[in-house]
Amino acid sequence: MLSIGQLSARTGVKVPTIRFYEQKGLMPVPDRTAGNQRRYCQSALNRLAFIRHARDLGLPLKDVAALISLEGATGPALERAHDIARNQKSRLRARISKLQALECELGRIATACDGQHDHVCAVLHAFGDHTICEGEHHV
Amino acid sequence: MLSIGQLSARTGVKVPTIRFYEQKGLMPVPDRTAGNQRRYCQSALNRLAFIRHARDLGLPLKDVAALISLEGATGPALERAHDIARNQKSRLRARISKLQALECELGRIATACDGQHDHVCAVLHAFGDHTICEGEHHV
DNA sequence: CGTAATTCCTCTAGTGACTAGAGCTTCAAG
């Protein structure tokens, strides 16, 4: 049986975050000691790792909740899980290509000034001027 | 002189967002009609484009505010603008590489199940199991 | 067994960057 602090230490998830997940219905309501402190078992550790992993992958909590509700399910209901994975993948891809365009532009901006600073800085101008951009980046 | 709605239409920034920027001190306090409605001139349009562009580049509002305060400045104070651009570029690069790793993994997850659903779905398992991952992705 | 340090509890409120809605007023077109 783990205290919330031990659970936190083993998963890297902060203590208030664990309580927050419980409040949101993502973590099961744990047993309590006589003194009202939470005690967790192995399955809670697995659940928390699941949440953490899905969050690392960028899923919003409601998608995580949807996946949790599918745990142990079989049959066509599982299409939902695939949808979530596929959707997230395309969101991610769109995000990546946008960010790459922005990185490219930031590179241009960062080198736009010769460092002399004896004039109005080109960096500021570049931040302000969308029309300088070679590619589109307002997705 | 533009109404807030016209300014919104020309920049693609929503009306409540413009008011929000004003409240945060990013947009200058505009003139008002006798009936208390905001009226904007060209410089407000430029300012809003500046904010929007910097936001598109991922800068938080406080960095945008810092850049705005440097507008028209010359001399060594402008190092700050370069810092902001450089910092943002490296944040962005880190973010991109993390997202790429995640995309890769999501691809694996999305194809982890044969679509039969007559067993416990591998997608769910893959979401839960960090150890399957080939590369590290908890940056 | 006593006490001190640490961890835990609940609750509220704050973050960032908006977004939504209520309830009212003003403006522009016909």
Place this chain on the structure above:
DNA sequence: CTTGAAGCTCTAGTCACTAGAGGAATTACG
């Protein structure tokens, strides 16, 4: 001059946490 769109202020909600207050329980040490 009326009507409907667009404007106003203000509050509250979103998401995913995070921080702090004020107090109770647990653990470690002597």
